[in-house]
Amino acid sequence: MSNLSVPADSVLACRDLHKFFVQGPEQLTILNDINLDIGRGERIAIVGPSGAGKTTLLHMLGGLDTPSEGSVLVSGKDIAKMNDRDRSRLRNRELGFVYQFHHLLAEFSALENAAMPLLIGGEKRAVAFARSRELLERVGLGHRLEHRPAQLSGGERQRVAIARALANSPACVLLDEPTGNLDGDTAESVQALLLELNRELQTSLVIVTHDMRLARRMDRVLSLADGQLQESVA
């Protein structure tokens, strides 16, 4: 059987990870024996051609989808061995998510949206909103607390999504093309913010992107092709 020990500072790891999709008579192998260790504060980019399986891998690492084979370890704990409730709890506490499209709730304010992981985790409203306010101020949105997503610019919405991802002080934030939907200057300022927060909070980042400029700002660039992950020397 596989060895599931991870380094002491591991925030997220996978071992012998495989993902197959059955498509009619065919079995597609999208991830073929992926092994990865992400340490505290580490920044990793995952790049690769369209359809290579980057989002699939990110979903496995985030516990949003189940591997066909292999294990994902969040802060050293094998999430497949947990019941749904414990897995959701661990995911809520240890991981944050940022997507290309912000996925903010339209009927809630920036303050409420960024507080959502805390409220879902059972935190008291006053504590959740104080933390949310602090984070929104940190991402430069102290003057937009009561705005709803439709009343915010694209860059502002992505900043709210980042504040929301950080609400629970997660060990690691997983990001899928976080600035892919933003114009050049806005993308630059959101990327600079992510790097600042990574340094300040020691939150690890795993970023899936086609943007090589963003990828090169990470500590490691990993390239996914033919189901395999390789250190890229871009």
Ligand SMILES: Nc1ncnc2c1ncn2[C@@H]1O[C@H](COP(=O)(O)OP(=O)(O)OP(=O)(O)O)[C@@H](O)[C@H]1O
């Ligand atoms: N539920 C599914 N059933 C069958 N095939 C799937 C399923 N989900 C994903 N795939 C296939 O897996 C492959 C990888 O998809 P994925 O979205 O992970 O790629 P990606 O590298 O993130 O691509 P892009 O850069 O275009 O976003 C694709 O060929 C896709 O069609």
